[in-house]
Amino acid sequence: MLCKKQIYEYNNVYELILGDEAMGKVIGKVIATEKNPSTIDDFYFWTKQDTILNPFDVVKIGHLENSVSYGVIEEISHITDTANFLSDYISNDFGQVNTSERTHRIGMNYVKASVIGNNKNIYIPLLNDAKVELAEEEEIAEALGLNKVKNPVTCGYLEMYNNKDKITLPVKMDSRFLIGPEGAHLNISGISGLAAKTSYAMFLLKAIQDKCYEADSEDDVAFVFFNAKGKDLLAIDQPAEFDKESDKEWVYGQYTKLGLTTLPFRNVHYYYPYSARKVGNTYLSKEAYNEQCINGTAKLYKYDCEDDMKKLDMLFASIEDPNQTMDSIINYIANEQGNFRGLDDWEDFLEVVKENCQAGKKNDEISVGSWRKFNRIIRNSIYNNPMFGRIADDNEQTRLEDSLKHIKKNEVHVIDIAKLNEDMQGFVFGDAIRTIYDLQLGQYSDEDDVNPPKKVVIFIDELNKYASQDTPKSSPILHQVLDIAERGRSLGIVLFSAEQFRSAIHSRVTGNCSTHAYGRTNAIEIAKPDYKFVPSVYKNMMTRLKQGEYIVQNPIFRSLLSIKFPEPIYKQYKQ
Numbered sequence: 001m002l003c004k005k006q007i008y009e010y011n012n013v014y015e016l017i018l019g020d021e022a023m024g025k026v027i028g029k030v031i032a033t034e035k036n037p038s039t040i041d042d043f044y045f046w047t048k049q050d051t052i053l054n055p056f057d058v059v060k061i062g063h064l065e066n067s068v069s070y071g072v073i074e075e076i077s078h079i080t081d082t083a084n085f086l087s088d089y090i091s092n093d094f095g096q097v098n099t100s101e102r103t104h105r106i107g108m109n110y111v112k113a114s115v116i117g118n119n120k121n122i123y124i125p126l127l128n129d130a131k132v133e134l135a136e137e138e139e140i141a142e143a144l145g146l147n148k149v150k151n152p153v154t155c156g157y158l159e160m161y162n163n164k165d166k167i168t169l170p171v172k173m174d175s176r177f178l179i180g181p182e183g184a185h186l187n188i189s190g191i192s193g194l195a196a197k198t199s200y201a202m203f204l205l206k207a208i209q210d211k212c213y214e215a216d217s218e219d220d221v222a223f224v225f226f227n228a229k230g231k232d233l234l235a236i237d238q239p240a241e242f243d244k245e246s247d248k249e250w251v252y253g254q255y256t257k258l259g260l261t262t263l264p265f266r267n268v269h270y271y272y273p274y275s276a277r278k279v280g281n282t283y284l285s286k287e288a289y290n291e292q293c294i295n296g297t298a299k300l301y302k303y304d305c306e307d308d309m310k311k312l313d314m315l316f317a318s319i320e321d322p323n324q325t326m327d328s329i330i331n332y333i334a335n336e337q338g339n340f341r342g343l344d345d346w347e348d349f350l351e352v353v354k355e356n357c358q359a360g361k362k363n364d365e366i367s368v369g370s371w372r373k374f375n376r377i378i379r380n381s382i383y384n385n386p387m388f389g390r391i392a393d394d395n396e397q398t399r400l401e402d403s404l405k406h407i408k409k410n411e412v413h414v415i416d417i418a419k420l421n422e423d424m425q426g427f428v429f430g431d432a433i434r435t436i437y438d439l440q441l442g443q444y445s446d447e448d449d450v451n452p453p454k455k456v457v458i459f460i461d462e463l464n465k466y467a468s469q470d471t472p473k474s475s476p477i478l479h480q481v482l483d484i485a486e487r488g489r490s491l492g493i494v495l496f497s498a499e500q501f502r503s504a505i506h507s508r509v510t511g512n513c514s515t516h517a518y519g520r521t522n523a524i525e526i527a528k529p530d531y532k533f534v535p536s537v538y539k540n541m542m543t544r545l546k547q548g549e550y551i552v553q554n555p556i557f558r559s560l561l562s563i564k565f566p567e568p569i570y571k572q573y574k575q
Contacts, residue, residue: 025133025134025165026131026132026133027047027048027051027053027059027132027133027134028045028046028047028048028051028111028131028132029045029046029128029129029130029131029132030043030044030045030061030126030127030128030129030130030131030132031044031045031046031110031128031129032044032125032126032127032128037125038125038126038127038128039125040115040123040124040125041114041115042071042074042112042113042114042115043061043071043112043113043115043125043126044110044111044112044113045059045061045110045111045113045132046108046109046110046111047109047110047111047132048109049078049107049108049109051109052162052163053073053076053111053161054073054160054161054162055073055074055075055076055537055538055541055562056072056073056158056160056538056559056560056561056562057072057073057134057160057161058070058071058072058073058116058135058139058140058143058144058160059071059072059073059113059132059133059134059135060132060133060134060135060139060143061126061130061131061132061133062130062131063118063122063124063126063127063130064122064124064127065120065122067118067119067120067122068118068119068139069115069117069118069119069122069126070115070116070117070118070135070139070142070143071113071114071115071116072113072114072116072143072144072559073111073112073113074112074113074114074535074537074538075111075112075535075536075537076109076110076111076112077109077110077111077112078107078108078109078110079107079108079110080105080106080107080108081105081106081107082105088105091103091105114535114559116143116144116558116559117142117143117145117558119142134161134165136167137167137169140160140167140169141169143558144557144558144559144561145556145557145558146169146171146172146557149172149173149174149556150174150176151174151175151176152172152173152174152175153172153173153174153175153178153204153207153208153211154170154171154172154207154258154259154260155171155172155173155178155204155207155552155554155563155565156170156171156203156258156550156552156563156564156565157169157170157171157254157257157258157563157564157565158171158561158562158563158564159564170257170258170259171552171561171563173515173554173556173557174556175208175211175219177514177515177554177555177556178204178208178494178514178515178554179208179221179455179457179494180455180489180492180494181489181490182514182555183489183514183515183554183555184488184489184494184495184514185485185488185489185494185495185496185497185509185512185513185514185515186201186204186494186495186496186497186513186514186515186516186517187463187497187498187499187502187505187509187510187513187515187516187517188200188201188496188497188498188499188516188517188519188550189498189499189500189501189502189516189517189518189519189521190498190500190518190519190520190521190545190550191500191519191520191521191522192500194519194520194547195519195520195521195545195547195550196519196547196548197461197498197499197519198229198232198233198461198498199547199548199565199567199568200517200519200550200565201459201461201496201498202233202236202459202568202570203565203566203568204496205223205225205265205457205459205496206260206264206265206569206570207258207260208221208223208457209221209223209265209266209410209412210260210261212409212410213261213266213410219455220409220453220454220455221409221410221453221454221455221456221457222407222408222409222410222411222412222413222452222453222455222456222457223411223412223413223456223457223458223459224404224407224412224413224415224432224436224456224457224458224459225412225413225414225415225458225459226414226415226417226429226432226458226459226460226461227414227415227416227417227418228417228418228425228460228461228462229418229461229462230283230418230573231282231283231284231418231573232418232572232573233414234270234282234283234284234288234414234416234573235288235570235571235572235573236264236265236268236412236414236570236571237264237265237266237268237297237412237570238264238570238571239263239264239569239570239571240264240567240568240569240570240571240572241571241572251566251567251569252569254566255566255569258566260569262569263569264569264570264571265412265570266410266412267410267411267412268297268411268412268413268414269297269298269299269403269411269412269413269414270292270297270298270299270414270416271298271299271300271301271398271400271403271413271414271415271416272284272289272298272299272300272301272416273300273301273387273416273417273419273420273424273428274300274301274302274386274387274389274397275300275386275387276386280298280300280416281386281387281419281420282416282418282419283418283419284416293396299395299396299397299398299403300396300397300398301387301397301398301399301400301403301415301428302386302387302388302389302390302391302397302398302399303387303388303389303399303431304344304389304390304391304399305343305344305345305346305348305349305388305390306343306344307399307401308399308401308431309333309334309340309343309349310333310334311427311430311431311434312330312333312378313326313327313330313476314426314427314430314431314434314476314477315377315378315381315423315426315427316330316377316474316475316476317423317426317427317430317466317471317472317475317476317477317478318422318423318426318471318472318475319377319472319474320472320474321472321474322474324474325366325367325370325373326370326373326374326377327474328365328366328370329366329370329371329374332366338352338356339352339355340352344390345390346382346388346389349382350378350379350382350383353371353374353375353378353379354375356368356371356375357371357372357375381423381424381427385424387424400415400428400431400432400435401431401435404432404435404436404439405435405438405439405444405447405450405452406449406450407436407439407452407453407456408451408453409453415428415432417429422465425465426465426466426477429460429466429477430466430476430477430480432458433458433477433480433481433484434480436456436458436493437480437483437484437488437491437493439452439456440452440456440491440492440493441491453492454492455492455493455494456492456493456494457494457496458484458493458494458495458496459496459497459498460495460496460497460498461497461498461499462498462499463481463497463498463499463505463509464499464500464501464504464505466478466481467481467482467497467505467506467509468504468505468506469503469504469505469506469507470504471506478506481495481506481509482506482508482509485508485509485512485513486508486512495509495513497509501521501525502516502518502525502528502530502531503525503528503529503530510530514554514555515552515553515554516552516553516554517550517551517552517553518534518542518545518550518551518552518553519542519545519549519550520542520543520544520545520546520547520549521542521543522543523543526539526540526542526543534551534560538551538560541562548564548565548566548567549562549563549564550562550563550564550565551563
């Protein structure tokens, strides 16, 4: 136990060693009380009443053996010597707001901070009366674990302190903890429209592609994006359009400061659901679609009966099947039993299904009632759906499986599902991720021109449609997503997902994500158990975050980080 003299001498030594010029801006001193002692995890300090600090700000404190400890601010409070509310009311002439209080109140601001590190790994609790200072840029980087990041990929920037003390610092994370092999998968949550989930995901994905294009990069990554809303991702290979030249200069300047190129996504291919008209079933305009066709970047995808009949299980992802009757029928069809052998036309397929629905028809323990249920669902999805038909012998039509299994390094494949109904969206999504999974397992290794990249990053918005807590346990799409979440890292499959409410997502998905990004959400959501590890002040901040602001968690960061990111560098259609 140090006596007061020893503590005084320690502080003098600390100041002597650092020197006046080396010392940062002193903003207060550590305070430890019987009720609120300093611990190895957190501490308190008082500040002047006019000192402006914010949650997530980093401070430094001189400690034992000439070491420096770092803390990140969690809570800021103000107290006075007023015994209770009534006392203050009385001292103001019984509630007269225009009079001066008769009793002068002594007040102070005090801060609760969490210890995030010590430059000599000394974690003895901070001593009372130790000076608290604002940290310099290099010290902030050291404190947060940002100064020695290997395999860096930009994930945004942070702003710390106010006015003349303001510091802006680019934030980079180790790509190995984002896309593997050390850690993988990203989950982004936030209110639709206010959190800019898609924009942040695309910012990270562009940063990854930029890194892959660096001359000395050994990264071998391809990308598959699902356009699930309007025309969000249907022009990502085109430069952004700005109303003002000054806006363009500012955005381009931000990207340059962050070490990123000002180019949009490169090597992009678009896939649209086939329709009877010469434009796919998409929100994209005919003119824009035709331009992509001329550039050779657009194709229409279809499902062929002969090759895709075995995929029909994914049309039942939202159907409860406790007795596995639908699963039995799908297996029956996949094994080409009965009259399903050799079918190459969807109309013939539907006719065979109809035959099995006839009264008195006996079929290997599968009841007529089950066949009739199957028929209703299948017919509703396939009948008069132009996506189900023979593939024309040209370069405009394709099977998604045929295109995805030939994906190459640095390619971006954008699959448009926005205009499809939810069941068909799930079907296409399930087909694509199953293909990628099989590709990385080596299922196509004996085919020509199949040379998969080491890693494939998949981005899907509205993950809650396919992997929520309420998704039927029998859902083949859910099984596929869980496999990717749990085994994908070892196979080189990385899932970037987004949804409005994190609490709605299956725990085995979020539990296997190494990186989490929290955008603006509501008070009901932050009350859920998923947020119990987040300090209360930070949770309240989540309800006030602006577009372009996120709270990010990653294994290499020593604390949650409040970061910002610039608006997209690619063209965005106005909805």
